[in-house]
Amino acid sequence: MQTLIQTFMERRGDLLTALWQHLGISLAALVIAMVIAIPLAIWAVRRPKMAEFLLQVTSVLQTIPSLALLGLLIPLVGIGTVPAVIALVIYALLPIFQNTYLGIDEIDDSIEEAANAFGMSRMRKLFKVELPIAMPQIIAGIRTAVVLIIGTATLAALIGAGGLGTFIMLGIDRNNTALLLIGAISSALLAIALSALIRWFQTAKPKRALTVFALIVVLLGGGGAYSVFANRTETITIAGKLGSEPEILINMYKDLIEANNDHVKVALKPNFGKTTFLFSALQHDQIDIYPEFTGSVLETLVKGSHPKGLTAEKTYQLAKTRLATQDQMRLLQPMAYNNTYALAVTKKFKKAHNLKTISDLTQIESLLNPGMTLEFIDRDDGLKGLKQAYGLNVTAKSMEPALRYTAINKGRINLVDAYSTDSELRQYHLAILKDDKHFFPTYQGAPLMKTSFANKHPQVVKALSKLAGKISETDMQEMNYEVNVQNKSAATVAHHYLVQHGLLEGGR
Amino acid sequence: MTSAIEFRHVKKDFNGHNVIPDLNLTVSQGELFVLVGTSGSGKTTSLKMINRLEPLTAGEILVNGTDATTVPIRELRWDMGYVLQQIALFPTMTVAQNIAVIPEMKGTPKKEISATIDELLTEVGLDPAEYRDRMPDELSGGEQQRIGILRAIASQPATVLMDEPFSALDPISRQQLQDLVLKLHQRFGNTIVFVTHDMNEALKLGDRIGVMRHGELLQVDTPSAIAQHPVNDFVREFFGASRAKKVYDIYVGRVGLEQGYLKAKPTVAAGQIQAIDVQATLRTAFEALTTHDYLAVTEDQQVRGYLDRQTVMGYLSTHEPD
Numbered sequence: 001m002q003t004l005i006q007t008f009m010e011r012r013g014d015l016l017t018a019l020w021q022h023l024g025i026s027l028a029a030l031v032i033a034m035v036i037a038i039p040l041a042i043w044a045v046r047r048p049k050m051a052e053f054l055l056q057v058t059s060v061l062q063t064i065p066s067l068a069l070l071g072l073l074i075p076l077v078g079i080g081t082v083p084a085v086i087a088l089v090i091y092a093l094l095p096i097f098q099n100t101y102l103g104i105d106e107i108d109d110s111i112e113e114a115a116n117a118f119g120m121s122r123m124r125k126l127f128k129v130e131l132p133i134a135m136p137q138i139i140a141g142i143r144t145a146v147v148l149i150i151g152t153a154t155l156a157a158l159i160g161a162g163g164l165g166t167f168i169m170l171g172i173d174r175n176n177t178a179l180l181l182i183g184a185i186s187s188a189l190l191a192i193a194l195s196a197l198i199r200w201f202q203t204a205k206p207k208r209a210l211t212v213f214a215l216i217v218v219l220l221g222g223g224g225a226y227s228v229f230a231n232r233t234e235t236i237t238i239a240g241k242l243g244s245e246p247e248i249l250i251n252m253y254k255d256l257i258e259a260n261n262d263h264v265k266v267a268l269k270p271n272f273g274k275t276t277f278l279f280s281a282l283q284h285d286q287i288d289i290y291p292e293f294t295g296s297v298l299e300t301l302v303k304g305s306h307p308k309g310l311t312a313e314k315t316y317q318l319a320k321t322r323l324a325t326q327d328q329m330r331l332l333q334p335m336a337y338n339n340t341y342a343l344a345v346t347k348k349f350k351k352a353h354n355l356k357t358i359s360d361l362t363q364i365e366s367l368l369n370p371g372m373t374l375e376f377i378d379r380d381d382g383l384k385g386l387k388q389a390y391g392l393n394v395t396a397k398s399m400e401p402a403l404r405y406t407a408i409n410k411g412r413i414n415l416v417d418a419y420s421t422d423s424e425l426r427q428y429h430l431a432i433l434k435d436d437k438h439f440f441p442t443y444q445g446a447p448l449m450k451t452s453f454a455n456k457h458p459q460v461v462k463a464l465s466k467l468a469g470k471i472s473e474t475d476m477q478e479m480n481y482e483v484n485v486q487n488k489s490a491a492t493v494a495h496h497y498l499v500q501h502g503l504l505e506g507g508r
Numbered sequence: 509m510t511s512a513i514e515f516r517h518v519k520k521d522f523n524g525h526n527v528i529p530d531l532n533l534t535v536s537q538g539e540l541f542v543l544v545g546t547s548g549s550g551k552t553t554s555l556k557m558i559n560r561l562e563p564l565t566a567g568e569i570l571v572n573g574t575d576a577t578t579v580p581i582r583e584l585r586w587d588m589g590y591v592l593q594q595i596a597l598f599p600t601m602t603v604a605q606n607i608a609v610i611p612e613m614k615g616t617p618k619k620e621i622s623a624t625i626d627e628l629l630t631e632v633g634l635d636p637a638e639y640r641d642r643m644p645d646e647l648s649g650g651e652q653q654r655i656g657i658l659r660a661i662a663s664q665p666a667t668v669l670m671d672e673p674f675s676a677l678d679p680i681s682r683q684q685l686q687d688l689v690l691k692l693h694q695r696f697g698n699t700i701v702f703v704t705h706d707m708n709e710a711l712k713l714g715d716r717i718g719v720m721r722h723g724e725l726l727q728v729d730t731p732s733a734i735a736q737h738p739v740n741d742f743v744r745e746f747f748g749a750s751r752a753k754k755v756y757d758i759y760v761g762r763v764g765l766e767q768g769y770l771k772a773k774p775t776v777a778a779g780q781i782q783a784i785d786v787q788a789t790l791r792t793a794f795e796a797l798t799t800h801d802y803l804a805v806t807e808d809q810q811v812r813g814y815l816d817r818q819t820v821m822g823y824l825s826t827h828e829p830d
Contacts, residue, residue, distance in 0.1 A: 119586045
């Protein structure tokens, strides 16, 4: 509970931004869905066959899993706010359409007959008789849609549209329950609050309801217009994958670029999504730069096979060449650290048995008691292959990623798999064993951008190249630790590193 | 006097099935005309063709001498009140808003509408201060249909159409509302076409009655003519079958209609004759006959005829409860 409050206090600013984004996306989707569904339902009331068809269509749309829908939209409209809003609109159509249609359709025939017999025009009948009678049902439909939209909008974070989902994704990624809870609770509270607001609209005096509604539209519209306006100034957009490490890196990029160019402003989009989302965003010019790993380029982004056991330098060269020819992109010189799979033991254990490399483990096979993630145990480039390459004969217990660190800390196991820059290595005083046979592929981080962008912005390339060969694995572990465990902001940590290592003049 | 409504060779098919073969009927200005018949006789369809809720298959209907299809439909309907069996007040509008529906569309000034609402509510015995802002679901069935009638007559239409307006009400409310219709008809003088399946109601209300079966008008006549000279067995039986369940609830005018009134005023002392309204029930009549020898049946303060004990007993001897 205390950590929850503490995290909340630290993240207030971020939470407010996320809340605002979430509200913006949700209300935009709601208004668009209403504008589509309500007139459509009114039109369909006198065409029962059409109405039946439309009900079927909206029901089918509702059954598409939200993740799949987002995935389907990426090739069509790219990533960011637009596909998120489209997906939410699609989900909101059914409840609003169905309730409006049924609300009007179920009006007693005699009421309709009376309205006709008194010579009401079509419009007058609609606004004076039908809509007022159907209103409670329509409002109920809108409220259902609101709850649905706000819940689903948390997925918007996956495709770079931001919102409260960012907190949830971060919470899952960093195994930080407090963050996750803040995201989930805020989203639930937002749904309840909006639902209540809509119910208030129903009972409020028309004038007052209209004023409040206009105010909300102006506020959100103003925010949107402002951001469009702000985007017109020369801005370089840098995004990063989910997690603390990319967030630290892009903050460094920002500092370095802005330090050398007074006229360029850098906009950051941290926790933007997974590898393929970012790559697609770069291809579609929705972002300008993001940090990528040399290994990931070869494994997932470019075509063509590659030999095993490549050195770090060769991995980079191959990735760079293929990106340049296949995608017209430039991968700048990588930083020093290698964020790959690794085997780690406690520092105490390492010293006691005089361990330096993975090969050294074969000497103490009988003493080993490994606990590893199921994924690592099962992968060819994980434990399976490792055992063959090093002639190591051990059996590992499979464990949840977070649990294995706790287990080694308590001495229940003495060997774990890890990512070489995990902050937990620092947190639990673990040491990495050197991969002396180059079994694990190399994953070195480097800025990725389009070739055209690089040619147009040589000063940016120059600024970012300062990071080449910098930042060791322990540096990265330390910085991840500061962000994940000590809850420092990524910007502060990044800035501090740059100043300390003479890459930037201090005193900001 | 010109005709208010005239059916000329009106034919109506539903899905290729003929329900009204050839209807001819003239309703005069200011007349309260009752169309009576069993269900499926085509009486409601005939009514709905007047305000064009149902289109005609062939023939024409003249309203005030003009073919109704040549008049803009909204103007036609604004001058033609409509009262439904289901009452069908607009549930989201107050009593006042319901009554104001047509005057508002016609652009009557708000002050005038407001004054009319108060006047009409008072007319039907509902206190405006108490009832104006009530919602329909806060009213009893009888009160609702009072508002239903006021909604139809609020802009003083030349014609009012009533489609079995009281058949869903309890007997007491029904009687009160029948009286109300007679009162309002006398006061405003609209032409009223009233559809019912209840011959009692028809006899009580109608200046003239049209009896319908299978889309045909069997007999169009005054109540007494129909009572005394039914044109065929169907009309006779329909008339007989519609007697009140309890003999006490039969209204006294019915006795005169069927048995005929005494030819002349009885030559007895004035104290021996009790005046009784034509719409009073036999219960009242029996009570009066215990102390008086004769009844003077009055309608609108005018004596319609005289009854003695023999006439009443004669009626009772032919009356068979169901």
